[in-house]
Amino acid sequence: MRAGAQQWAYPDDVPKPELPNAAIAEALEELGDLYELDGAIVHRVVAYRTAARTVREAPVSVAALARAGRATELPGIGATLQEKIVALLDSGTIPATQKLRAKFPPGLIAIMRLPGLGPKRARQLHDELGIDSPEALRQAAQAQRLRTVRGLGPKLEQSVLAALEAGAAERLAPRVLLPKALQLGEALSAALADSDGAATQVLLAGSARRQADSVKDLDLIATTSRPAALLKALEELDQIESVSSTGEAGARARTHAGVRVELRIAKRGAVGNMLQHFTGSGRHNAALREAAVRRGLHVSEYGVSEEGAATRTCATEAELYELLGLAYIEPELREDRGELDAARLDGGPALPRLLTLEQIRGDLHCHTIASDGHNTIEEMATAARERGYEYIAFTDHSASHGFGNEVSPAQLRRQIELVREADARVEGIRLLAGSEVNILPDGRLDYDDELLAQLDWVIASMHTAFGMGEAAMTRRMISAIEHPLVDAIGHPTGRLIQRRAPYAIDLDAVFAAAAATRTMLEINGNPDRRDLTDVHARAAARAGVTVVIDSDAHRVATLQNMRWGVATARRAWLSAREVANTRSWPQLRKLGKKKGAG
DNA sequence: GCCGTTTTCGGCCCGACTGTTTTCAGTCG
Numbered sequence: 001m002r003a004g005a006q007q008w009a010y011p012d013d014v015p016k017p018e019l020p021n022a023a024i025a026e027a028l029e030e031l032g033d034l035y036e037l038d039g040a041i042v043h044r045v046v047a048y049r050t051a052a053r054t055v056r057e058a059p060v061s062v063a064a065l066a067r068a069g070r071a072t073e074l075p076g077i078g079a080t081l082q083e084k085i086v087a088l089l090d091s092g093t094i095p096a097t098q099k100l101r102a103k104f105p106p107g108l109i110a111i112m113r114l115p116g117l118g119p120k121r122a123r124q125l126h127d128e129l130g131i132d133s134p135e136a137l138r139q140a141a142q143a144q145r146l147r148t149v150r151g152l153g154p155k156l157e158q159s160v161l162a163a164l165e166a167g168a169a170e171r172l173a174p175r176v177l178l179p180k181a182l183q184l185g186e187a188l189s190a191a192l193a194d195s196d197g198a199a200t201q202v203l204l205a206g207s208a209r210r211q212a213d214s215v216k217d218l219d220l221i222a223t224t225s226r227p228a229a230l231l232k233a234l235e236e237l238d239q240i241e242s243v244s245s246t247g248e249a250g251a252r253a254r255t256h257a258g259v260r261v262e263l264r265i266a267k268r269g270a271v272g273n274m275l276q277h278f279t280g281s282g283r284h285n286a287a288l289r290e291a292a293v294r295r296g297l298h299v300s301e302y303g304v305s306e307e308g309a310a311t312r313t314c315a316t317e318a319e320l321y322e323l324l325g326l327a328y329i330e331p332e333l334r335e336d337r338g339e340l341d342a343a344r345l346d347g348g349p350a351l352p353r354l355l356t357l358e359q360i361r362g363d364l365h366c367h368t369i370a371s372d373g374h375n376t377i378e379e380m381a382t383a384a385r386e387r388g389y390e391y392i393a394f395t396d397h398s399a400s401h402g403f404g405n406e407v408s409p410a411q412l413r414r415q416i417e418l419v420r421e422a423d424a425r426v427e428g429i430r431l432l433a434g435s436e437v438n439i440l441p442d443g444r445l446d447y448d449d450e451l452l453a454q455l456d457w458v459i460a461s462m463h464t465a466f467g468m469g470e471a472a473m474t475r476r477m478i479s480a481i482e483h484p485l486v487d488a489i490g491h492p493t494g495r496l497i498q499r500r501a502p503y504a505i506d507l508d509a510v511f512a513a514a515a516a517t518r519t520m521l522e523i524n525g526n527p528d529r530r531d532l533t534d535v536h537a538r539a540a541a542r543a544g545v546t547v548v549i550d551s552d553a554h555r556v557a558t559l560q561n562m563r564w565g566v567a568t569a570r571r572a573w574l575s576a577r578e579v580a581n582t583r584s585w586p587q588l589r590k591l592g593k594k595k596g597a598g
Numbered sequence: 599g600c601c602g603t604t605t606t607c608g609g610c611c612c613g614a615c616t617g618t619t620t621t622c623a624g625t626c627g
Contacts, residue, residue: 040599043610047599078600116616118625151624155617217627245615262627277612282627289611294604300612 018089019063020470020504025056027088027097028081033109034100036119050076055085059539060508063089107133114163116156124149138164174258175214175498178564179527182208184259185218188239192222192263195233200224203271205278206262210331211567213497213530217260219278222250227265234263270303272314277301279317283336291340292324299324330354332570337535354570359582360562362391365436365459365490365522365550370415371396372405374555377422377431383556385429391585393432393457394419400438400446407435409451416454430585432456436490441465443479445486452485453595459522459550461490462503470504477510481519487592488520488548491531499528507536508543515544518593520580523549523572525565526558534571541578546591548580 032048054076055062065071066085072078077085084094104126111134112122125131128149129140140146141157141164176184182204189202206219224230231251235243240261243253250264266274277285278301289299297304303311304323314320318328326343329351333339342351366380367373373380377394384392396407396415407415416433423431434457437445445452445460452458460480468476480486492510493502514521521540524531529552532540537547549565551558569579576582580591 035599044599046610051599076600080599116625120624151618151622153618159616219627247615249614278627280627286611293611298612302613 021055021058021062022501024062024085024088025052027094028052028055028084030109031084031094031097031100033112033119034097034104037104037108037112037123038100039119039123047076048081051081057535059511059536061506105132107136110134111137114160116159116163121152124151134164175216176257176259177214177497177527178208178211178567181215181218181259184239184255185220188218188237188261189220191237192220192230192233196224196226196229199226200230203275205275206280209279210281210334211564211571213533217262220261220263221271221274221278222263222265223268223271224265230265231263234261264301267313269315270313272316272318272320273303274301276314276317276320279331279334281335284334284339287336287340288324295325297324327351330570332567333573335571352573352575355566355574355576355579355582357563357566358388359576359579360389360549360566361584362389362393362430362581362588363551363553363559363562364391364393364432364434364457364488364548364581365395365524366392366553366559367396367436368394370394370411370418371407372554377418378426379556380553380559381422381426381429381431383559385426387559387562389429391430391432393434395434395436395457395459397463398435398437398446400440409447412447412451413454432585434458436461437486438463439476439480441468441476443476445480445483449485455485457488458486459488459490460486462494466494466503470506473503474506474509477505478513481510481513481517484593485595486519488522489514490522490550491524491526491529491552492521493531493533493536495531495533496528497530502531507539511540511543511545514540518546518591520546520548520592523547523565523568524552525550525561525563525568526552527561527564530564530568532568532572534568537569537572537574541572541574546580547572547574547578550581 028048029052032045032052035048036045054074058074062071062085065073066082066089069082071082071085088094108122108126111117111125111131112119125137129145131137131140137160141160144157146152146157146160147154185204185208189204192202193200201223203221205221206217207215208218222230231246234240234251234253239255241254241256243251245252250262253261253263255261264274264278292299297306303313305311312323314323321328321343325345326340327345329339329343332354333351339351342349363384368375368377368380373396380394381392397405399406399408412435419431419433433455435447435455436459437447439460439462440446460483477489481489493505494500495502521532523537541547547569549562549569551561551565553559553561580588583591
């Protein structure tokens with residue numbers, strides 16, 4: 001029997017969203033690009049890009065918000081953009097976009113993205129040489145016609161041809177997932193530090209330090225008494241393919257895998273300034289400096305200056321933030337998502353005390369050889385105990401997983417017995433019988449309630465039929481949320497970082513249903529997923545949802561994926577209070593859904 | 599185009615590097 005499936009439907013007074021946020025964001029992005037080609041002032045262009053990011057990250061349907069005339073509630077969206085979004089919803093396009101598309105061929109945007117070129121030069125190439133596509137650009141460069149444009153020369157012709165050869169016009173620069181980025185960054189840091197003994201220190205900054213989902217390049221900050229030797233050591237590292245633009249300040253390099261590495265040398269007394277600057281994000285820094293200017297202070301990577309006064313440097317980031325009237329801001333929060341207001345020492349909402357890995361007391365999503373895992377119950381249990389956990393739930397896939405290794409109802413009954421037996425044998429950790437149950441396209445689960453009721457812990461997840469459309473998908477998910485025997489929803493949006501977009505779903509409605517039924521939503525720690533995302537997890541917690549962080553381990557080694565889930569939770573501003581598995585198992589139980597029979 | 603414990607108008611971070619210049623524009627992070 002399915003419970004509650006009929007209870008939910010879109011209320012009549014809530015307009016159904018027509019365009020997903022991503023599509024609106026893309027339209028704003030394009031219009032920003034076109035305005036840039038058209039020579040608009042940079043602030044206007046920036047305004048479009050800021051708005052695009054806000055829309056993309058919004059946890060609610062921006063289409064619905066704009067329909068209600070309330071898009072201006074989002075930061076960076078004013079009356080003009082509210083109007084343009086409505087025009088986009090009504091007619092499928094924005095009039096200004098149509099006008100500018102007629103003026104600039106689409107190939108110019110690709111040209112503008114090539115390294116060394118930008119909007120001004122793309123426009124010049126179009127106006128003076130009639131170049132309208134990367135292919136036309138290639139021909140002109142080969143014919144040495146680019147140098148006929150004032151300000152351009154043979155060097156640029158060469159770099160343009162090289163960039164086109166590398167396919168830079170077609171594909172975006174590769175991004176590296178966080179675990180790999182940290183591994184590489186830490187290896188490079190250690191090797192550089194070793195190269196010159198104790199006198200050299202190397203710190204990892206950038207988006208890797210902020211624990212972002214993926215990173216574009218690695219930023220390393222070094223202090224050394226022998227800069228020349230350090231730069232030579234960089235050149236000689238095994239991982240490094242080439243080094244370019246070496247100077248007093250540092251060097252830029254590339255690894256064999258194509259990852260850019262930026263090495264900067266800081267004065268010892270100013271490491272705090274340099275580390276803060278290169279940790280970013282760019283938006284955090286820009287907002288930080290704008291706020292500083294209002295206080296009469298000018299901030300750069302070298303220090304803080306005041307008109308008519310000497311530049312002040314900081315040995316630590318904490319000193320720097322304090323100098324600006326702010327509490328220390330953890331790197332994970334530096335995304336210009338309200339952290340500067342929250343950090344103000346003269347009032348303002350306080351920063352959260354962020355969750356730490358040590359506060360996690362159990363793991364409620366892992367697999368064993370019963371389905372597609374690689375270790376036994378006992379092996380996983382022992383490894384979990386070594387991590388200091390008090391409990392672990394075994395949640396193998398259910399009867400219709402669809403990728404082989406399904407667990408039939410009879411097999412699940414046997415698995416429950418095995419977990420009970422192992423629980424009696426293994427000391428020092430509580431073993432819980434669970435399942436990761438499939439949510440079928442119609443919202444039902446693929447085990448009977450009678451069987452589910454025998455489990456200690458039930459996660460429901462979607463693994464099939466991702467393309468069914470937002471309204472149906474939302475209904476499907478909420479059916480599972482309202483099921484009285486479902487404790488949590490696994491990887492709620494289905495995204496795979498860099499590989500698969502989240503499925504269309506109304507998360508606002510999902511969060512409301514989860515909060516109302518006390519169904520937990522997961523932050524899945526698999527580094528390919530990290531799902532919920534930082535932005536969504538924050539919105540969920542604000543909507544009153546209890547979050548659970550899991551490893552989704554398929555072997556002993558990947559129990560450590562909990563680390564990436566915690567990183568996402570920290571980026572979501574979460575503290576221990578908002579995360580279920582910072583509690584003991586009995587306490588966690590009280591937090592969740594009141595289960596009926598069982 | 600947005601936004602306001604100086605403002606509803608006039609601001610909107612900071613610096614390095616490159617290639618082309620003879621003093622700097624454009625691009626990038």
